[in-house]
Amino acid sequence: MKNLFQNKFMVVLIVISILLVGTTSFISALGYTSYVRNAIGVVLTPIQEGANFVFDGIEDIFTSDEDYKRLEKENKELKEKLAKQEEELAKAQLALEENRQLKEYFGIKEEHTDCTFENATVTGRQSNTYNTVLTVNKGSYHGIKPGMPVIDNLGVIGCVSEVGLTWSKVTLLTEPDFSIGVSVEKNSETGICSGSFAASKNGLCILTHLPDETEVSVGDRIVTSDSSTLFPKGLTVGKVEAIDYDTVSREKICYIKPSADLKNADSVMIITDFKDIYE
């Protein structure tokens, strides 16, 4: 300490530094900048700015690879998120479609209070040159029996032809071994709608046994008739697509375009009970 006070240069320096620290701090506390700090700042700030620029550049070089990896990871995560959202959107659309179908089913159920329905999902579709058979996920365990009508929200699909414990096979309306009693809605003239090998290739079925004088035209709606013992009355079968005349049997033959979506049906309803015919 003795040496410190003998060194005049040091004493002066310490006094200056104390004064500078004191005044700078005091002025700074008042919200101003001291002249010394200001002067040094004016000179060094541009240098500081230049140095910052250089270090920014260097930092960019070192961090660019890291940034790339981070962005790559972020991109991957976003893609996964997008895929997940798309999947959810698809599910939502399916749910909407299902909701719409259920509403229509509900409409059918309300319309046919005399019927008991069992909803089923199409689990398989066996298709070959000769016939198409749908497999649904309900069977004898659920009270399904052979011959029960199968419909969708648009109309008749066919009938149950074979029943397992938890599954059933459905023969489509257009298959040659299928036939039901129907009527032309506008005049209630009855006939028989059946599958035909030739017509089924075009997705059609045929309406026969109509009286000669029956007024029928293309676009007429065909529904199940009250004379049918297999189907309840009034279910939509389809619309007349074309009309022909059989010179041998001397009767009209109408080609019916089924209203039900036979190719893409995935949810169907099996009518398990109406008018107690299965008891």
Place this chain on the structure above:
Amino acid sequence: MNKRFSLGSVLDIAVYGILAAIMAVLQTTLMHRIPVYGAIADIVIGAVCCIGIYRGENTAAAFGLFAGLCVDALGTTGVSLLPLFYTLTGYVCGRIGTNAREGARFTAYLITVPFLCLARTLFSLLNHIINYFGDIDFGILFLYILLPELLYTAVVCIPVFIIVKFFEIPVIIARKRGGLY
């Protein structure tokens, strides 16, 4: 004051003035980019110590004062005791250097640096108390701020020594030619 002394002083002032400015710029632009456990090393203190041991207390104290003012001007607001701290540090290191043998000065530097870092830590503590009085958790302050700062500053003093010696090259050459001192 003869002509030779004044030329030597001018060269000293120029070299150490520039070095102080560079140290301050590096302190405020580079060091915050390379923190270790959140701590930012003090590179000026190593330079002050190096100059003190090799060039004596007057040069080191003057360097410390100017460097402290530069760091203050570029990176501090409010109350700052840095210029005073560096001035005293320069004096102490200069005294150590004066007492050390010519060949043992680097060893003296290595021995002094940890103590200086400790002093720097105490100074930081004082700064925290002044600026954040009443809002300090001393356990967290020591563990997460002061201790990493102490260790990091001690490590950084080695490359700082090299930088200072590099800047002293013109002074050393001039001295060898015998023209300035």
